[in-house]
Amino acid sequence: MKLSMRHFLSAFLLVGVTAAPITRGQDLPSAPSSTSKAPAQQPAPQAAAPAPSASAPLPAAVSQPPKPATTATAAAPATDEDVPSTGTIIKKRVDEVNVIFTVTDKGGKFIKGLKQADFSVLDDHKPPQSMVAFRSETNLPLRVGLLVDASNSIRDRFVFEQQAATEFLNQTVRPKVDRAFVVGFDSTPEVTADFTDSTEKLGKGVAMLRPGGGTALWDAIYYACRDKLLKHQDDFAVRRAIVVLSDGDDNQSRVTRQEATEMAQRAEVIVYAISTNISGVVTRGDKYLQELAEATGGRVFFPMKLDDIAEKFAQIQEELRSQYALAYKPTDFQADGRYRAIDILASNKKYKVRARKGYYAPRQ
Numbered sequence: 001m002k003l004s005m006r007h008f009l010s011a012f013l014l015v016g017v018t019a020a021p022i023t024r025g026q027d028l029p030s031a032p033s034s035t036s037k038a039p040a041q042q043p044a045p046q047a048a049a050p051a052p053s054a055s056a057p058l059p060a061a062v063s064q065p066p067k068p069a070t071t072a073t074a075a076a077p078a079t080d081e082d083v084p085s086t087g088t089i090i091k092k093r094v095d096e097v098n099v100i101f102t103v104t105d106k107g108g109k110f111i112k113g114l115k116q117a118d119f120s121v122l123d124d125h126k127p128p129q130s131m132v133a134f135r136s137e138t139n140l141p142l143r144v145g146l147l148v149d150a151s152n153s154i155r156d157r158f159v160f161e162q163q164a165a166t167e168f169l170n171q172t173v174r175p176k177v178d179r180a181f182v183v184g185f186d187s188t189p190e191v192t193a194d195f196t197d198s199t200e201k202l203g204k205g206v207a208m209l210r211p212g213g214g215t216a217l218w219d220a221i222y223y224a225c226r227d228k229l230l231k232h233q234d235d236f237a238v239r240r241a242i243v244v245l246s247d248g249d250d251n252q253s254r255v256t257r258q259e260a261t262e263m264a265q266r267a268e269v270i271v272y273a274i275s276t277n278i279s280g281v282v283t284r285g286d287k288y289l290q291e292l293a294e295a296t297g298g299r300v301f302f303p304m305k306l307d308d309i310a311e312k313f314a315q316i317q318e319e320l321r322s323q324y325a326l327a328y329k330p331t332d333f334q335a336d337g338r339y340r341a342i343d344i345l346a347s348n349k350k351y352k353v354r355a356r357k358g359y360y361a362p363r364q
Contacts, residue, residue: 101355149246168313186213248285297356
């Protein structure tokens, strides 16, 4: 994320962070670099090791973290005409926070057609200095990463999951508007289809995945947020999201769950997760997926059987097209790298707002 006196973080809705705010922009550890799809060059799985603390050094083979962002772009004024189907929205660079959020009733049905007056916002527990823009049912271009667990733990159901993931991409990615990429992960994240609007290329990327090895889920999320979504800059407003297909178990990551969550927040990414655990028993991995999704404003789905996975992908697709976006200038903002909480409440108490819980102010 980038900032100066014109910048602010575009806030993408996800889970309340359990970690203490990071004091230095460089404190996030480096995640393992992703490998390209080249089986002969894939590194052998490494032995499990304790996840590093924010200050602990990592092996020399691990890439260094990006320098703190210094600028951030803001959303264009909230008019439907400002969202051409080609996604060529030119945005002003101003000091503001952008937030994308979802509203549902108690039954989980999406609520559309609400106005700015139907919501109240708190940033760092204070009302914003001013509201800049509001848009309902946003049709912003998508930047989506599909992360597929390709470890041995999901081998028995892998083919069906591939088919459901391919159908999701076919139904979600719009040519010349949206872009997506595919990452498979076992002991390391592996890009099998880079950013593209071609569903054919994305489908081939999913088909190339093969199960085997350990599980480095947090490394994969950290990599996808930092090295793909954060570094892929557009000159217009977009929605960044990750869809994770996994059982939530991790035994080989070099970054921690907390660090992966913080990186998703810094990259303004909403995380959706579909658990591949169909045992009916809530596992520790399921709980971790739920915490991650909530911290970023996303959602976790728990299919009861394999046939339900395609349905959960369809629900994610619907949600991505049923969201609101607002922009505001916070009160007493300082570019000090501190974590700032975001609270969005609907005036109708029957409605539930799902948004990310906060963001890290850029550091000058």
